[in-house]
Amino acid sequence: MTLTWILLVLTGTICTETKFVHEDISLNGCTDSDGEQMYGLDGEEMGHSDFTKGKFVMTMPEFADPYTYKEGTYELAVNMQHLCKQNLQVFIKAYKTPAVAEAPPMSSIYPRDEVEVGTRNTLICYIAGFYPPRLTVKWTKNSKNVTQGVSSSQFRVNVNDLSFSQFFTLEFTPQEGDMYTCTVEHQALEGPMTREFDVEVSEPSLGPSVFCGVGLTLGLLGVATGTFFLVKGN
Secondary structure (H helix, E strand, O other): OOOOOOEEEEEEEEEEOOOOEEEEEEEEEEOOOOEEEEEEEOOEEEEEEEOOOOEEEEOOOOOOOOOOOOOOHHHHHHHHHHHHHHHHHHHHHHHOOOOOOOEOOEEEEEEOOOOOOOOOEEEEEEEEEEEOOOOEEEEEEOOEEEOOOEEEOOOEEOOOOOOEEEEEEEEEOOOOOOEEEEEEEOOOOOOOEEEEEEOOOOOOOOHHHHHHHHHHHHHHHHHHHHHHHHHHHO
């Protein structure tokens, strides 16, 4: 099988002070059909170019220090994509489309917040350690496909081994007995990889109530005993 080449340009700058080392990452990559351009710091994405919406999107959380990229960042990313795809065709022709190295993904599934029945939450499917950066992810609820409330992050690169990771999320309102699955398909896997999440309601613990009851009883006994000896002494 002939595999499409994926061309990546990864640049990094290491900033050092007395005690701190920071990694500033710029990623520009493309295939024959899509592409990605992202900036990150210390393994966290700061912003990326959204080629569907036609703009640069900041993805830092609200509590982070304000930071913006210069006007024209998105336009530069578009030009870089054109250049990347031109170079990709040159490499394919020059190297006669060699096989691409492969690394299978690992995945895990977990809720963003503590699960409470009837309370809206987010289910996260985290996929890491894969190459090349192409995935197919499917969600199900009680064995039925789910497409509403689904979203995904940009690819994130591990600068140590150049593997990729990606977050996929599903907005859901848990009900007791529901079962959700996240199924991953990747060319380095022998077959689809599925992770399950069951909505379970834990019974309230009797420990705190029993402890408080015993403590209150002992306290009352102590007061009664003290009163008895006080009266007897008088």
